[in-house]
Amino acid sequence: MVDTDVDQAVRVEGLVKLFGSLTAVDDVSFDVKRGEIFGILGPNGAGKTTTLEIIEGLLKPTQGTVSVLGLNVFKEPNKVKARIGVQLQSSAYHDYLKLSEILTLLGSFYPRRVSPTELLERVGLADKAKSRVKELSGGQQQSFTVAASLVNDPELVILDEPTTGLDPQARRNLWSLIQEINQRGVTVIMTTHYMEEAEALCQRLAIMDHGRLVSVDSPRNLINQLDATYRVKLVVANPLTDAQVASFNGGVEVIQAAEGNAYLLRMHNSPKALATMLEEINRSEISLEHLEVTPVTLEDVFLELTGNELQD
Amino acid sequence: MLTLVIANLKMLARNRQATFWAIFFPLLLVVAFGLFDINNVGSGNLVVVDLDGGPRAKTLEQALSQVEILDLESLELKSGEDAETKARLKVSEKELDYLVIIPQGFEDGDPEKSQSPPGITLVYNSRDHGRNQLVDALIGSLVAKTQPENSPLPISQILSSQVIEVPEVDYFDEVLMGLIGLGIMTNSIISIAVRVSTFRNQSILKRLLVTPLPIWKYFAGEILAHLVLASIQVAIFLAVGVFAFGASIHGNVGWIFVIVLLGTVVFLNIGFILSAWARSPAAASGLGNLVALPMMFFAGAFFSTATLPWVLPEAARVLPLTPMLDALRDVAIDSAPLWETWPQLGALGIWVAVTALIASRVFRFS
Numbered sequence: 136m137v138d139t140d141v142d143q144a145v146r147v148e149g150l151v152k153l154f155g156s157l158t159a160v161d162d163v164s165f166d167v168k169r170g171e172i173f174g175i176l177g178p179n180g181a182g183k184t185t186t187l188e189i190i191e192g193l194l195k196p197t198q199g200t201v202s203v204l205g206l207n208v209f210k211e212p213n214k215v216k217a218r219i220g221v222q223l224q225s226s227a228y229h230d231y232l233k234l235s236e237i238l239t240l241l242g243s244f245y246p247r248r249v250s251p252t253e254l255l256e257r258v259g260l261a262d263k264a265k266s267r268v269k270e271l272s273g274g275q276q277q278s279f280t281v282a283a284s285l286v287n288d289p290e291l292v293i294l295d296e297p298t299t300g301l302d303p304q305a306r307r308n309l310w311s312l313i314q315e316i317n318q319r320g321v322t323v324i325m326t327t328h329y330m331e332e333a334e335a336l337c338q339r340l341a342i343m344d345h346g347r348l349v350s351v352d353s354p355r356n357l358i359n360q361l362d363a364t365y366r367v368k369l370v371v372a373n374p375l376t377d378a379q380v381a382s383f384n385g386g387v388e389v390i391q392a393a394e395g396n397a398y399l400l401r402m403h404n405s406p407k408a409l410a411t412m413l414e415e416i417n418r419s420e421i422s423l424e425h426l427e428v429t430p431v432t433l434e435d436v437f438l439e440l441t442g443n444e445l446q447d
Numbered sequence: 448m449l450t451l452v453i454a455n456l457k458m459l460a461r462n463r464q465a466t467f468w469a470i471f472f473p474l475l476l477v478v479a480f481g482l483f484d485i486n487n488v489g490s491g492n493l494v495v496v497d498l499d500g501g502p503r504a505k506t507l508e509q510a511l512s513q514v515e516i517l518d519l520e521s522l523e524l525k526s527g528e529d530a531e532t533k534a535r536l537k538v539s540e541k542e543l544d545y546l547v548i549i550p551q552g553f554e555d556g557d558p559e560k561s562q563s564p565p566g567i568t569l570v571y572n573s574r575d576h577g578r579n580q581l582v583d584a585l586i587g588s589l590v591a592k593t594q595p596e597n598s599p600l601p602i603s604q605i606l607s608s609q610v611i612e613v614p615e616v617d618y619f620d621e622v623l624m625g626l627i628g629l630g631i632m633t634n635s636i637i638s639i640a641v642r643v644s645t646f647r648n649q650s651i652l653k654r655l656l657v658t659p660l661p662i663w664k665y666f667a668g669e670i671l672a673h674l675v676l677a678s679i680q681v682a683i684f685l686a687v688g689v690f691a692f693g694a695s696i697h698g699n700v701g702w703i704f705v706i707v708l709l710g711t712v713v714f715l716n717i718g719f720i721l722s723a724w725a726r727s728p729a730a731a732s733g734l735g736n737l738v739a740l741p742m743m744f745f746a747g748a749f750f751s752t753a754t755l756p757w758v759l760p761e762a763a764r765v766l767p768l769t770p771m772l773d774a775l776r777d778v779a780i781d782s783a784p785l786w787e788t789w790p791q792l793g794a795l796g797i798w799v800a801v802t803a804l805i806a807s808r809v810f811r812f813s
Contacts, residue, residue, distance in 0.1 A: 191657050192657070193653065193656055193657060213659040213661075214659075216657060216658060216659040217659045221654075221657040223650055223653055223654055223657070225650050226649065226650035226651065226653060226654040227649035227650065227651060228649075228651065228654075229646075229651060241658065244655075244658040244659060244660040245658065245659060246659075287658075
């Protein structure tokens with residue numbers, strides 16, 4: 136079946152991958168539109184990397200079909216590989232080659248290629264052309280691996296946890312690099328386990344957990360689904376009684392009663408509900424030690440959808 | 448500091464493959480050296496052609512068989528062959544080191560009965576000069592002892608030596624070919640095994656798989672690079688051997704390169720095979736040594752394998768280094784043209800095919 140829909144960069148249907156008795160990917164289907172930044176979010180072991188490796192043609196699925204840029208990955212792997220750029224999660228580069236030499240080498244494998252000088256300039260490593268990968272900082276190394284994924288001027292770039300292990304500044308630099316690549320019309324698929332990264336970068340998100348696809352939508356819609364606007368963290372001197380919680384009224388839902396007297400609440404009809412709750416606390420002379428009010432984030436979405444915290 | 452040392456030791460101990468070879472390998476060398484009877488290396492073989500057959504001749508033959516540095520052999524003759532002619536031919540072909548011809552009438556070698564008493568003839572080729580002198584003197588003294596006590600003749604009258612000139616080859620010329628074989632083999636096997644293992648550990652191989660590069664090109668690239676390296680190695684070995692140590696290359700140098708490159712492919716394939724089992728680059732290096740170094744001894748890189756006990760000389764013939772060294776020595780020392788080494792080249796060709804097949808079956812990218 137040839138996919139004639141030009142708007143689809145990637146179409147994944149009914150993907151299953153078994154490693155022995157382990158189900159790494161369990162019936163996953165999603166589409167990636169051309170020109171978007173599509174994120175796959177999930178904790179370690181959720182099946183993100185396996186899904187990407189199937190899309191890249193590195194792994195054969197146990198079941199299901201994948202088309203990339205309208206081509207069947209398993210029937211025409213080299214045609215697909217020529218048009219996509221890939222950054223692997225753990226891949227290093229040759230210790231004994233200079234940056235420009237590595238890019239020249241990789242470029243030589245493709246029919247269409249971008250000059251190493253231009254690539255290094257784009258990722259801000261122009262002055263490091265003669266350095267070795269080992270001599271770069273962590274952030275520079277990640278920028279370099281992104282540059283390496285662009286050697287063939289690809290239509291689609293697949294980045295596997297590009298910012299893992301980076302400090303906040305380096306992470307933000309990489310975000311702007313990814314956005315800039317996307318603005319040139321390149322479709323980006325990336326995995327991450329950072330919520331704020333997914334929210335900041337991705338137009339649409341697939342949330343994966345234990346090999347299954349939990350939800351696919353834009354970050355905003357995913358948050359709106361929750362039907363809550365604020366999350367409130369409350370620390371009180373004495374444990375709250377059920378009656379006291381009830382008196383906070385219907386707009387408040389206790390989602391987690393953490394250690395001792397700390398409570399995590401979700402507030403629906405804010406900001407009025409917040410005012411009501413504070414009044415109630417005052418009236419019943421609950422001694423408030425700490426109060427934190429934050430907007431709902433993807434973290435809450437993940438917690439809601441999977442019942443787990445995203446990060447350990 | 449101590450903590451660091453202990454931590455390092457722990458890490459080394461946990462890298463079991465590498466540790467195992469580090470201990471096992473020196474042990475292997477000891478065994479290999481032990482198998483060689485190094486003292487035996489200097490001895491030569493001897494054939495006695497007895498045209499007299501008298502008791503004096505028998506006594507001499509008996510005495511010769513006692514000499515430690517000479518292995519007395521009997522000549523196998525086909526019907527119609529003349530013993531002396533055949534034995535002389537073998538000396539000139541370097542298959543036989545020493546030939547003693549006892550003439551007819553040796554029994555009655557009494558100067559009063561004959562004007563010109565028949566003397567013993569000792570025939571040898573010019574190859575091993577030092578041993579020749581020793582053997583010449585030794586046989587002279589043995590012959591002298593067989594003379595009648597009352598009328599001894601000067602040695603010069605009862606023993607004459609004939610030297611058959613063959614191209615000058617010293618032990619170093621042979622060893623130089625052994626060194627070339629060893630260098631090429633060790634480097635090819637270990638370099639490939641370690642490189643592939645390193646690239647796999649760093650996911651560089653996986654990174655190549657996501658490009659449209661056809662897999663065969665990756666292998667071809669590795670093999671070609673190593674063939675260039677091997678050519679440079681051989682050129683250096685030959686240059687140093689010839690110019691610094693005075694080795695002589697009698698045959699065509701170009702053929703030496705052809706043989707070496709064919710052998711290199713075999714050893715590279717073995718490196719690819721070993722890389723599949725090595726879990727770390729260090730283990731790959733150990734595995735490479737494990738395969739390469741015993742082969743160095745058993746294929747006769749430095750010592751003749753003829754002195755090995757049991758079935759080992761036969762077993763040595765099936766190792767890939769053996770045909771490579773044989774072909775190299777045929778060309779370099781005996782000036783053989785390349786096509787005369789076809790049995791060895793054929794054996795190497797079979798090795799190329801077999802190792803390539805195994806490598807393609809066991810190779811792992813991740």
